[in-house]
Amino acid sequence: MRAMILAAGRGERLRPLTDTLPKPMVPVLGKPLIVYHIEKLAALGIVDIVINHAWLGHKLVEALGDGSHLGVRIQYSAEEHALETGGGIKQALPLLCEGGSNEPFLVINGDVFIDALPPITPLAKDMLAHLWLVPNPQQHPQGDFALSGNQVHEHGDTKYTFSGMGIYHPAFFNDSSAGAFALAPLLKACMAEGRVTGALFDGLWCDVGTIPRLQALELTLQTNMSI
Numbered sequence: 133m134r135a136m137i138l139a140a141g142r143g144e145r146l147r148p149l150t151d152t153l154p155k156p157m158v159p160v161l162g163k164p165l166i167v168y169h170i171e172k173l174a175a176l177g178i179v180d181i182v183i184n185h186a187w188l189g190h191k192l193v194e195a196l197g198d199g200s201h202l203g204v205r206i207q208y209s210a211e212e213h214a215l216e217t218g219g220g221i222k223q224a225l226p227l228l229c230e231g232g233s234n235e236p237f238l239v240i241n242g243d244v245f246i247d248a249l250p251p252i253t254p255l256a257k258d259m260l261a262h263l264w265l266v267p268n269p270q271q272h273p274q275g276d277f278a279l280s281g282n283q284v285h286e287h288g289d290t291k292y293t294f295s296g297m298g299i300y301h302p303a304f305f306n307d308s309s310a311g312a313f314a315l316a317p318l319l320k321a322c323m324a325e326g327r328v329t330g331a332l333f334d335g336l337w338c339d340v341g342t343i344p345r346l347q348a349l350e351l352t353l354q355t356n357m358s359i
Contacts, residue, residue, distance in 0.1 A: 133235065133252065134228050135178050136221060137169055138296075139242035140186040140214045145342045154188045156242030157195060158340065161350055164195070165340060166242050167202070172249045174203040178238065182227045184209040184220045217315040222305050229302050241296030245349055247336035250297065256282075256329055260304040260322050264333040265292035271339070276316075277323070277330070284330035286320045295333050 143155030150158065156166035166183070173181060181204050185192050189210055199206035209224035221239060228237045236255045250264050263284055268275045268291070278288020308318060322328045338349045
C-alpha cells in the first residue's frame, strides 16, 4: 500500500512558526511532525510515500529528500496554490496509482500527531473509503460524522471528529474534476450510498493547529516519557 501525507496547508494559526516553516515541519520535542508519520509508516512496511506541498514546499523537499535516509521512497506533488484536501489528493493520483495500480492508499494529515498508526486493513468489498474517527476535541465539539457498526454516516445521534486518517480507493475520485475542492462533499455522497466504513481511533491524537495545542502536546509527551 502507498501512503500520502497532506502537507500543503499554510498554518495561519501556528504563526510565527509557520512564517518560516511549512506546517508539517513544525517540531514536536525537536522532531518535525511529518517525520513522526514517515517513521511510523516505514515501521509498518509502507515505504512508497507521496507528499503534497505548497507554502514553503521547497523546505520539505530540502529536509526530506527522496526519503532514503528514513528508509522510504518519497515523491512530491507540488501545488502552485493549495488545492484543499480533495484537490490535493486528486492531483497526486498519478503518483499514488503509478504503474497502473488500482489499489487503495492511505492518507494522513500532516498536521496531526498520533502515537501509533491504526491497524491498516484492506477496504471491504465495494467500499470506496475507510475513515478513522476520534472523540471530539475541545475545539470541535460538534464532531463530523456518526458511526453505526462499521458504517460512517453524515447524520446520527452521536458524532465523532474525522481524524484526518483514511484509506481511499482511486475510484473515490472518479467523478471529481481537477482543481481545488474539499473532501467532505465527496465523503458525504459516498456515505449516502453506504460505501464508507470507519472505526474509532483510540490512540493519542492531536490536531496541532495552534501554538497552545502544540505546547499541550509536548507537555503530554514529556509527562508520559517520565512515567
